Amino acid sequence: MKTAVIVFPGSNRDRDMFRALELVTGSRPQSIWHADATLPDVDLVVVPGGFSYGDYLRSGAIAARSPILKDLVAKAAQGVTVLGVCNGFQILTEAGLLPGALMRNAGLNFVCKEVLLETVTDATRFSLKFEKGQVWRCPVAHHDGNYFADADTLKALEDNGQVVFRYANGTNPNGSINDIAGIMNGAGNVLGMMPHPENLVEPLHGGTDGRLLFESLLSKAA
Ligand SMILES: NC(=O)CC[C@H](N)C(=O)O
Numbered sequence: 001m002k003t004a005v006i007v008f009p010g011s012n013r014d015r016d017m018f019r020a021l022e023l024v025t026g027s028r029p030q031s032i033w034h035a036d037a038t039l040p041d042v043d044l045v046v047v048p049g050g051f052s053y054g055d056y057l058r059s060g061a062i063a064a065r066s067p068i069l070k071d072l073v074a075k076a077a078q079g080v081t082v083l084g085v086c087n088g089f090q091i092l093t094e095a096g097l098l099p100g101a102l103m104r105n106a107g108l109n110f111v112c113k114e115v116l117l118e119t120v121t122d123a124t125r126f127s128l129k130f131e132k133g134q135v136w137r138c139p140v141a142h143h144d145g146n147y148f149a150d151a152d153t154l155k156a157l158e159d160n161g162q163v164v165f166r167y168a169n170g171t172n173p174n175g176s177i178n179d180i181a182g183i184m185n186g187a188g189n190v191l192g193m194m195p196h197p198e199n200l201v202e203p204l205h206g207g208t209d210g211r212l213l214f215e216s217l218l219s220k221a222a
Contacts (some may be wrong), residue, residue, distance in 0.1 A: 001221040002042040003029040006072070008063045013049030013086065013196065020198035021046070024214040034066040043221040044081045045072060049141075049196060059102060059144040060090030081125060082173050082190040082215060086142055089182075089192030098185055098192045099157070100149030106175025110143040117181055117195060118168040121161050124184060125220040126191045129212045134166045136209040138195040145194040146182075147176035157183055165193055199221030 003021045007014045014031070021029045021044075030040050034052075039045055052063035063069075069091075076082050076097055084092040092098045105111060117138050119130035130136070149157065154177060157163050165182035172179045174194070182193030197210030 001025045001042060001218050002027070002040075003044045003046065004032050004040055004042045005029050005031045005046045006034060006068055007048070008034040008050070008052035008066060008091075010052040010054055011048050011050035011087070013198065017085070017197070018058045020201045020210070020214060023201055024211060028178070032068060034063065034068050036068050039068065039075055042080070044083060044217055045075065045084070046083040047072075047091050049086030049088060052087055052091065053203055055144070058090075058092040058094065059089055060092075063087075064093045064094035064111075073097060076185075076190050079187065079189050081220075082219070083126070084190075084192040085198065086145075086194055086198055089194055090144060092190065092192045097190050098146055098183060099153045102144045102194070103146040103148050103177045105143055105146050105173070110141075110144070111173040112139075112141040113173065113196060114139050115171040115173055115181075116168040118166045120166055122139055122164050124164055124188055125163065125217060126184065126213055127164055127216055129216040129219060136212070137200060137207055138197055138210060139199045140173050141197045142174070142194055145174040145176065147174075147180045147194070150178065153205050154178065160186060162186065164191060165195070173211045183218070
């Protein structure tokens with residue numbers, strides 16, 4: 001599986017993502033600078049976590065106007081798989097690739113801890129290696145992770161099976177509506193999530209729960 005990771009000024013989880021992708025796919029991802037005009041021909045494009053542009057204006061708002069986003073929107077429309085994690089999720093919502101918004105955490109604090117996620121559906125390319133309803137550990141680290149969407153958008157997301165990951169067992173760290181931790185677009189090729197699966201992929205991390213997400217994408221691409 002060929003992969004690429006977009007790097008913005010202020011990205012800081014790009015290297016974690018390179019490591020996770022290389023570990024699971026066996027080949028090195030391409031690093032794409034945000035000012036580039038075009039993405040390479042790959043199976044998966046990842047928008048990683050971090051503090052692009054220092055989170056000025058709104059988290060992800062300035063990065064969503066980067067030159068590379070034009071081609072990301074075009075590639076997403078062609079069906080290329082796109083994964084946005086944390087700041088990446090914020091960038092994808094700001095770019096209009098995913099509905100809703102990530103507001104300031106309900107507790108107004110930065111949260112850095114481990115939560116439990118429920119895989120709501122295994123009928124997606126991002127989750128097919130999980131069992132439906134599987135509860136797994138995943139770290140979070142953000143201050144703007146409070147997912148919100150208006151009532152109609154929320155109903156559509158829930159009815160269409162676009163809510164892929166939910167905070168489980170009362171571990172919602174940020175006040176997200178309906179405990180939403182990760183959603184995908186209607187076509188099913190773009191997913192954004194606040195938790196960091198790339199930070200739980202090898203025993204030295206203290207667990208490997210996050211691998212299933214990358215293994216899902218690998219088996220889909222095979
Ligand atoms: N780890 C991250 O990607 C942080 C995301 C974002 N800058 C926030 O704090 O909300």
